[in-house]
Each structure stands twice: as structure tokens, then as C-alpha cells.
Amino acid sequence: MQVWQVHENGEPGEVMRLVDAAPPVPGEGQVLLRVRAANINFPDALLCRGQYQVRPPLPFTPGVEICGETEDGRRVLATPVLPHGGLAEYALADARALLPAPETLDDAEAAALHVGYQTGWFGLHRRARLEAGETLLVHAAAGGVGSAAVQLGKAAGATVIGVVGGPDKAAVARELGCDLVVDRRGEDVVAAVKEATGGRGADVIYDPVGGEAYTQSTKVVAFEGRIVVVGFAGGTIPTPALNHALVKNYGILGLHWGLYNTKNPELVRHCHEQLTELAARGAIRPLVSERVPLDAAADAVQRVADGRTTGRVTVVPAKEAAA
Structure with missing residues (x-):
């Protein structure tokens, strides 16, 4: 072979x-x-x-x-x-x-x-407990991991803000269904998100990038918001200031999806059933x-x-x- x-x-x-x-x-x-x-x-x-x-x-x-x-x-x-x-x-x-x-x-x-959508489902539903009507911000929204989170967020009834890098990726994010797309290369991400949310910020932030994206997340996370740390595609692993999380009252949630395969494999199968049902009714499509x-x-x-x-x-x- x-x-x-x-x-x-x-x-x-x-x-x-x-x-x-x-x-x-x-x-x-x-x-x-x-x-x-x-x-x-x-x-x-x-x-x-x-x-x-x-x-x-x-x-x-x-x-x-x-x-x-x-x-x-x-x-x-x-x-x-x-x-x-x-x-x-x-x-x-x-x-x-x-x-x-x-x-x-x-x-x-x-x-x-499989991996991207399972990660998105566990991150948004198991870890962050995303609710209908909340605002979800997705970094790298046009990428493989981000695009899955955008679709899952929309399927859950959230308002989705997608952050991307460049006009081509912005067009993809809009086609995916983002309610607002912010091009980090030409726009101030923090200012755009605060303006779109009336200063409140995002309830859930899905971050597969790390680095500057995580720093931006801490500035726009809402009261009782949740930042889901998925990965560090940007190449820099941030060092969070825990005093900031305390003062602003938000949560930092880590997600290592692979652990569920050994710690709780039945939950992985349950997630797959949910994803299969969403795909069958056209709510998600890779x-x-x-x-x-x-x-x-x-x-x-x-x-x-x-x-x-x-x-x-x-x-x-x-x-x-x-x-």
C-alpha cells in the first residue's frame, strides 16, 4: 500500500x-x-x-x-x-x-x-453549557475547528460572531451563518465585539488559536462568560491572569476531547448520535x-x-x- x-x-x-x-x-x-x-x-x-x-x-x-x-x-x-x-x-x-x-x-x-464536531459539541454543550439566545464568539471561524463551532452554535440558537483573518475567510464565515464577521486584519476585534453586543461582550468564546486571540477574549467576555480553550494554532500558549478572571467573574475552561475516549466513551457515542441527527436534518454539514x-x-x-x-x-x- x-x-x-x-x-x-x-x-x-x-x-x-x-x-x-x-x-x-x-x-x-x-x-x-x-x-x-x-x-x-x-x-x-x-x-x-x-x-x-x-x-x-x-x-x-x-x-x-x-x-x-x-x-x-x-x-x-x-x-x-x-x-x-x-x-x-x-x-x-x-x-x-x-x-x-x-x-x-x-x-x-x-x-x-468526527474530531472537529465532537470537539465543538463537547466544548459548547458539555463544558460551556451554551444556551439559546446567548452570544458565541468563535475565533478562526472559517477554519476546520471554527466552522464546526459556528454551525453548532447556530444550531443551538446562539448569536454567533466569527473572527477571521482576511476577506476570503470572512466570506466563508458569512456563508456558514455567522451573524457578525470581524476581520482581525482590518478591524479592531475588541471594539467591534463590544459595539455589536452593546458593551456586554460574548457569553461563550471558543478559542482554538491562543496568543493574541485569547487576550482579545479576556477583553470581550461577558459577566459570567466562559472562555473555552481548545488549542493554540497561533503558536503561542497564553498565561492567563487569574486575578482578571476573578475580578471580571468569568470562567476559563480547558477542553481535551481525546480524554473522553478513555474517561467516558459512552458520552462520545451520545455526542455522535446528536451530531448524526443534526446532520440528518441539515442543521450541520462539514x-x-x-x-x-x-x-x-x-x-x-x-x-x-x-x-x-x-x-x-x-x-x-x-x-x-x-x-
Whole structure:
């Protein structure tokens, strides 16, 4: 089979190598899946750089989110077991963690429903307890993680403010349904949010960026607001001033979705049922902006790492990428 491997840590475009190798052999409790579609995530870039919280032994294959097919023909969603990730023709997964792929979504859309939407659902509903009528601010609203949060926020009845970087991403955020879009490159984010909310601020802030975005969040979070820390795509991990959280009376909530797979896997299945129902009635639909063949995966991971994409970039069979 063809498979991307990383033999040394560094930038994805430099260290990922496409090679021929035998399919991996399942261990106890594992299953071999034919990869139908593999979604590119920012953690794939962090894995290549050696900066992710999980550090698989070298060489390894990136790809943390796939739509795959079992030997008996079932179409499933899975987070592959590293070091045998999803940027390959075949991957390994935990048999107990397989989820049925929603019938209303094609392979690329289904692959993109898993990690980003699960993260969004847990962040907004389990951690922040977002309520209808509240204001939700989403940083990087046109990206893969942000676009999922925008759709979930709208489905929950929230007013959604999307922060983006550039006019092209602003257009995407508007199409996703944001009630207000703020282009951080040409606008004062803090002033725009305060004006839009009458000075009150946002009840829930969804932050996969960190750095300056987090600083902005602390300035526009409402009384009893909640800042959900999802990741640090901006490259800088902020050091929160807890006295500020005390004086302004807001909460800082961390979210590591992967822990639910070991701490409370039944809740992951419940979330998947909720997402499947939302997809069935058209309330959410993953934004797959690009479908690329396997041999273009390294470039795709690098572009996601550099913040040069919108929505999700998904690796699919060559004939589908060309369609």
C-alpha cells in the first residue's frame, strides 16, 4: 500500500515521505480499515513537528481522523491508532471506538464530522453549557475547528460572531451563518465585539488559536462568560491572569476531547448520535473546501499548518479528488 511516513520531526512539507509498505497488522482489540477519506487536522502538523501531546515512535503515519471501511463492508468513522495513522491506504483503529458513518454525508464530509464536531459539541454543550439566545464568539471561524463551532452554535440558537483573518475567510464565515464577521486584519476585534453586543461582550468564546486571540477574549467576555480553550494554532500558549478572571467573574475552561475516549466513551457515542441527527436534518454539514489525492497530502498538511486553508481539506481516492 501507499503510506506517508515521518522519519524525523520537522515541517510537514519537509519530513513527510510517501512510500510503499505492507498494510499494518491489527493488534488485540484493533481492526484494519480501508481508508475511504482522511481529514487533515492541525494536530497532524503538530505530530510532524513533535509538538503534539501524543508523540508516536518514529517512523509514524499522520492522520487522526478518517472515514474507513471494515472487512465486512461497514462504513465507519475512526481515530486511527498511531503510529498507523490515516494518511495511507489502510489504517488501524480500536474496534470498540468505531462509529457508524452518517448516511446523509459522503465519505469526505463524514471524515470531517468526527474530531472537529465532537470537539465543538463537547466544548459548547458539555463544558460551556451554551444556551439559546446567548452570544458565541468563535475565533478562526472559517477554519476546520471554527466552522464546526459556528454551525453548532447556530444550531443551538446562539448569536454567533466569527473572527477571521482576511476577506476570503470572512466570506466563508458569512456563508456558514455567522451573524457578525470581524476581520482581525482590518478591524479592531475588541471594539467591534463590544459595539455589536452593546458593551456586554460574548457569553461563550471558543478559542482554538491562543496568543493574541485569547487576550482579545479576556477583553470581550461577558459577566459570567466562559472562555473555552481548545488549542493554540497561533503558536503561542497564553498565561492567563487569574486575578482578571476573578475580578471580571468569568470562567476559563480547558477542553481535551481525546480524554473522553478513555474517561467516558459512552458520552462520545451520545455526542455522535446528536451530531448524526443534526446532520440528518441539515442543521450541520462539514465544510469540505478541498478534496485532494493521497500523493498531495504532505502539501495539504503544510497548508493547514500555515493557516492557508478554509474549512476542511480531505484526502480521498484520486478519481474522487479529480471529480
